[in-house]
Amino acid sequence: MLVEADGGPLGAVIAAANVVDQKLLRETIEAIVVDRPEPTKAKPQHLCLDAGYDNPTGREAAAAGKYVPHIVPKEKAKRSKERKPGYKPRRWVVERTLAWLCKCRAILIRYDKNDQNYLGLIQLACALFWYRRLDKLGRCDSKRRPQRG
Numbered sequence: 001m002l003v004e005a006d007g008g009p010l011g012a013v014i015a016a017a018n019v020v021d022q023k024l025l026r027e028t029i030e031a032i033v034v035d036r037p038e039p040t041k042a043k044p045q046h047l048c049l050d051a052g053y054d055n056p057t058g059r060e061a062a063a064a065g066k067y068v069p070h071i072v073p074k075e076k077a078k079r080s081k082e083r084k085p086g087y088k089p090r091r092w093v094v095e096r097t098l099a100w101l102c103k104c105r106a107i108l109i110r111y112d113k114n115d116q117n118y119l120g121l122i123q124l125a126c127a128l129f130w131y132r133r134l135d136k137l138g139r140c141d142s143k144r145r146p147q148r149g
Contacts, residue, residue: 002028007097008133009126010034014119022052029065033123044068101125 002011011031013024029047039045047067049058054074062069102108104125112118 001094001098001101002032003094003097005093007093008130009097009101012119012122012126014115014122020052022055022058025049025053025058025061026064029061029067039066046070097129100129 001009001013003009011028011033013028013031015024036045037043045067047062047065047069049062049069049071051072051074052058053062053069054071058071059069062071101122104121106112106121107118107125110118112121
């Protein structure tokens, strides 16, 4: 799952339970359903990843997606030195989104045998997430009444 800075889901990919997440990074970046603005030198787009992606494949996938990778180093000695004061790890953003998605019973326990049906449920839950979020912010048209003339 790929999320934006506030935890809104942007793209999701499913695979077997024995597939390592690092192998799915390129597919996950390609699964983004929202049109991205073209990154420039003045406004680059950043991708925060955990230590599992600290390898050449993870860096290549991020660069191929035109992202500036921010990857936590695997070695614990480097972790504390690289973090700047006042900047906290951002991994909890993805964990919060996954926890919200696990509230949907059909996603928590996979009842569907067909991969496309299960992916459709995940995408529907993500769309519902965005609808509720935009409705709470007042950016959704659901509360507007049609004008009669």
